[in-house]
Amino acid sequence: GESVGLHLPTLSVQEGDNSIINCAYSNSASDYFIWYKQESGKGPQFIIDIRSNMDKRQGQRVTVLLNKTVKHLSLQIAATQPGDSAVYFCAERTLIQGAQKLVFGQGTRLTINP
Amino acid sequence: EPEVTQTPSHQVTQMGQEVILRCVPISNHLYFYWYRQILGQKVEFLVSFYNNEISEKSEIFDDQFSVERPDGSNFTLKIRSTKLEDSAMYFCASSPHSYNEQFFGPGTRLTVL
Numbered sequence: 001g002e003s004v005g006l007h008l009p010t011l012s013v014q015e016g017d018n019s020i021i022n023c024a025y026s027n028s029a030s031d032y033f034i035w036y037k038q039e040s041g042k043g044p045q046f047i048i049d050i051r052s053n054m055d056k057r058q059g060q061r062v063t064v065l066l067n068k069t070v071k072h073l074s075l076q077i078a079a080t081q082p083g084d085s086a087v088y089f090c091a092e093r094t095l096i097q098g099a100q101k102l103v104f105g106q107g108t109r110l111t112i113n114p
Numbered sequence: 115e116p117e118v119t120q121t122p123s124h125q126v127t128q129m130g131q132e133v134i135l136r137c138v139p140i141s142n143h144l145y146f147y148w149y150r151q152i153l154g155q156k157v158e159f160l161v162s163f164y165n166n167e168i169s170e171k172s173e174i175f176d177d178q179f180s181v182e183r184p185d186g187s188n189f190t191l192k193i194r195s196t197k198l199e200d201s202a203m204y205f206c207a208s209s210p211h212s213y214n215e216q217f218f219g220p221g222t223r224l225t226v227l
Contacts, residue, residue: 034215043118043205043218044157089157099145099162099169100212106156 012111019080021108023073023090032093034102035064035075039086044104047075047088077110085112116140118219120206126225127196135191135222137206146189147207147216148181150174157205163189164212196226 013019025033031052036044050057050064050073057064063076073090087109091102119138127133139146148160162169163181180192189208193200203223207216 036218038157041220043207043221045218046215049215091157095212099164100209100216101159101162101170102147102149102157102216103159104149104157 009106010109010111012113013080015082015112015114016079019077019084019110021075021077021088021110023075023105025071025073025090025092025105027092027094027103028068028071030092030094033064033066033073034091034093035062035073036089036091036104037086038089038107044089080110080112082112082114085110118206118208118217120204120219120222122222123220124223124225126227129198129226130195133193133196133224135193135204135206135224137189137191137219138187139189139206139208140210140217141187143208143210143217145169145209145212145216146181146183147209148191149205149207149218150202151205151221152202160191160204193224196224198226200224201226 034049035047037047038044048059048062048064050066055066061078065074077084087107089107090105094101118140121136125133146163149157150160151157159172160175161171161181178194182190203221205221206219209216
């Protein structure tokens with residue numbers, strides 16, 4: 001069935017440290033994954049995506065890793081800043097009749113301590 | 115930078131009343147979506163809409179829900195007879211094509227009393 005979940009609901013790191021947020025998914029047929037950031041009172045904001053034919057993708061200070069063998073996804077944020085404090089969701093995308101549908105995980109709240 | 119907008123930011127209604135949540139997607143986008151997020155929970159897909167038709171809907175999107183694109187700019191979600199459990203943040207999203215990133219609006223907080 002459809003299920004995308006996260007290992008940890010909260011994570012606190014010191015400013016400047018690196019953080020890793022994890023996600024497990026259950027639909028082995030999924031071929032596209034996205035990480036979203038949600039700040040308080042705002043909608044989800046796209047961070048980075050990865051297709052299932054890739055193991056790793058890097059952006060600015062962020063890296064997403066995909067392990068299809070164990071159906072695990074992670075988001076690494078380097079040199080964390082106070083503005084990184086937010087809830088992070090992984091999402092699995094499916095295409096139904098040409099339209100995409102996102103299945104979100106539970107979310108991890110990342111807190112950056114000064 | 116173009117963005118998705120939603121109104122109102124907060125809607126309070128009595129159980130059994132009808133509500134209409136409004137969204138203005140990004141102007142050149144063709145695909146439109148509604149999601150909801152109950153407080154403290156994950157974002158849940160409700161419906162996708164393309165070419166004036168529903169493409170996909172979840173089990174949450176029962177016959178109390180409807181969507182409409184009444185003109186060239188607005189995209190609305192109507193709940194005919196609200197229930198307490200409809201209280202949530204409702205997010206509208208749009209994308210230029212089916213395979214592109216979805217851009218989310220800031221959400222409407224619906225409170226059903």
